[in-house]
Amino acid sequence: MVTTAPARQALSSLSGFPEWLPAGRVIEQYFLDTLRRTFELHGFSGIETRAVEPVSQLTKKGETSKEVYLLSRLQADPAETESADPAKQLGLHFDLTVPFARYVLDNAGLLTFPFKRYQIQKVWRGERPQEGRFREFNQADIDIVGDGALALHHDVDVPLVMHEALSRLPIPPVTIHLSNRKVAQGFYQSLGVADANLIEVLRVVDKLDKIGPEAVATELVSVVGTTQAQARAALDLSAVTGSDPQEVSARVLAALDGAQPTGLLTEGLEELTVVLTAAARRRPGAIIADLKIARGLDYYTGTVYESFMAGHEDLGSVCSGGRYDSLASNGKRTFPGVGISIGVSRLLSRVMAAGLLDVTRAVPTAVLVAVTDEEHRGASDAVADTLRARGVPADVAPSAARFGKQIRYADRRGIPFVWFPGGEGEQDSVKDIRSGEQVEADAATWEPADPADLAPRLLAPGDQGDTRRGA
Amino acid sequence: MVTTAPARQALSSLSGFPEWLPAGRVIEQYFLDTLRRTFELHGFSGIETRAVEPVSQLTKKGETSKEVYLLSRLQADPAETESADPAKQLGLHFDLTVPFARYVLDNAGLLTFPFKRYQIQKVWRGERPQEGRFREFNQADIDIVGDGALALHHDVDVPLVMHEALSRLPIPPVTIHLSNRKVAQGFYQSLGVADANLIEVLRVVDKLDKIGPEAVATELVSVVGTTQAQARAALDLSAVTGSDPQEVSARVLAALDGAQPTGLLTEGLEELTVVLTAAARRRPGAIIADLKIARGLDYYTGTVYESFMAGHEDLGSVCSGGRYDSLASNGKRTFPGVGISIGVSRLLSRVMAAGLLDVTRAVPTAVLVAVTDEEHRGASDAVADTLRARGVPADVAPSAARFGKQIRYADRRGIPFVWFPGGEGEQDSVKDIRSGEQVEADAATWEPADPADLAPRLLAPGDQGDTRRGA
Incomplete structure (x- = not known):
């Protein structure tokens, strides 16, 4: 007797807006509670921010503007609508970083820094329905924010906390992949690629898994205008992966094929070494360097994280993050930050669809x-x-x-x-x-x-x- | 040493969208955890529904339509906007009852009835900013839903669970006030007031606290067209309050001043008696009858709850609810339900503003x-x-x-x-x-x-x- 409850998704008449049956919600709640508990064990304070932000705030980075849901009042006064100040137009937040940066500025005088916070909330993205993506989902973020400065050792803390939380969940093992903007930018500087071309180079390298090394090399030369040697070095850099910091650094330098490393590259490799060394001591196997990572290097300024679940690499990165020299700034004060974020609904949806989880009862x-x-x-x-x-x-x-x-x-x-x-x-x-x-x-x-x-x-x-x- | 953390509200640049500093969030989280824990001890399953519903669903009851926030995509295709089917227009939910009724219908074949669920989520209301009301707030609901039928004893369970949860919070005592649509409707029937005038009578009686008994009597006669005797009886009914079911019934019947009670009134008094009797046995002092309650009687079909916090009666009802003969229906099946709902943010905001709470630390x-x-x-x-x-x-x-x-x-x-x-x-x-x-x-x-x-x-x-x- 006593049947287990199937953790099926509920029937929802709107695609992209997932709902769970009670059994599924038990599992989701377990995931959220485990994340919260782990974050609190590490001294992160929980906060929530309002669901809405001024659209001007949400669209500061142009490339995300297409994903925003705008709000309007069903029975707004016509006068109100006509005189609508676009700066006051509200939209639903599409991540928890933009609202958090705004919260830090709003309350800078009332918070104590470094400020460690976690935030577990719904976010919304106005994706086209036919893409089958989530338009509403749970996201869980941790960030550490300093006032003026933030020590490098926090770059180790953040991914290890997330790794510890994920290791408490009944899911396949997750490995955090590490790169560093300074390593990438310094590497291409050392090769003589102009800084102005960096973003273009990274955009092409990011296609590696999709189109393969030959096509990447071809496109680097023909579209971005690198030399054959620079293109080959880019592929060599992308092949560097591992958890031994000395070996990783040596391979990156070897990929320069004789070119002199710039100060930025040296600084980046030092940062990578500090993070890898501390991580290997505290959670062996949790973090590996992976110089193939190209995404996020355009907005992060140092350490960058992606992470993959064993057997589910096709899902892409399950949690991602990195360091910002300036997460927020009000002109007078600058707040550097380092953080990592996990899309809980997407992870959950995958492990549930794969039949990896069930629950003894739904009540x-x-x-x-x-x-x-x-x-x-x-x-x-x-x-x-x-x-x-x-x-x-x-x-x-x-x-x-x-x-x-x-x-x-x-x-x-x-x-x-x-x-x-x-x-x-x-x-x-x-x-x-x-x-x-x-x-x-x-x-x-x-x-x-x-x-x-x-x-x-x-x-x-x-x-x-x-x-x-x-x- | 060691200072306590002030539970101040955070600075938020948008009025109506409250945010808490970390200390305030510790308190809010304690409230939410206590509600959840109590609901689970009583066997309620947690669910969450999506934040959005089709506007057609949200505006079924015309009187709430003005409060809805509509969604649109910032970069919607013009074609998409022009061909927009109003039935597919989405809005943010303004309560948790409408989405829950829809969830029950969507998943009727997958749920087990009676279905006891709790739901703790943000809701949004497009209030005019200048009213100083919350436009985003946390709400916590419990409901019990039957398939076809739902026994009366559930009308006792629901307010007692909420009362138990509130008694675990460090706030002044809350008393649940009870009325019943059948008592009110039956009472006015017995007096010879036409059913068609019931809603109007209730609307006027609802002003009692604001304009006083004399003005209510005058308005009942001059605007609704009742007799002086009917108006006086309405005031007598409104004065009935207490926890002894026999005494309450006797006073309601006495207020008829000789008129014969209809079957509906008798049925209503029987229901009120069952709920009061069981409540007095299980949680003495938690529930009193209060026949002054007029709000909600237009949509609830039996038991109705309001509740007041000692010393904060000016806040109005802190949690409210009642029974629906048909919480949801798909033509073939009808789902009666009884539930109660608390606006957590409003309660929290009041006790924090009153300086009633502090916390040992914000981390x-x-x-x-x-x-x-x-x-x-x-x-x-x-x-x-x-x-x-x-x-x-x-x-x-x-x-x-x-x-x-x-x-x-x-x-x-x-x-x-x-x-x-x-x-x-x-x-x-x-x-x-x-x-x-x-x-x-x-x-x-x-x-x-x-x-x-x-x-x-x-x-x-x-x-x-x-x-x-x-x-």
């Missing part, structure tokens, strides 16, 4: 208290209230049907225990409907033999989970 | 691990990781400044303990910076003397909270 209820007859409902309510006061989630049968039907009510929901009030002078009893075992019990003292039965439990494939002895 | 961190010098940062990281693995939230000092400065870093954040790694062959030590007491310690076994120090703690006014012995 929080551990005990269903049976009702003998409607006149004695009060006795069942009293049992349930006693159990709840002791932290045992309990429900009372909705009708005084025959006991077989009440047990079936529990079984259909995966509730493991059914409680039978004893009536006048009789002892209560409780039945584990998975094993069929029934014992006398007192609501003021009873506890399940396995405390894990108090809450729904996640099951990986093949996991027996609730040990269905009587199944 | 989750219990221990700051000091750094002797940057070369030994790894030793401090190791201590922090050991503490975290044992559930102790820990942070590492951002710089190896002199210890006095590192202690001040902890003090400014309200972190109670500072840990000093011992160096070669020396024992570590930990200092309670509130008392100044410093003892030798091992990260693998240390625990704070008071386990409550592991997390930020809410303080009511006058509460010493963190026992500042050394202050």
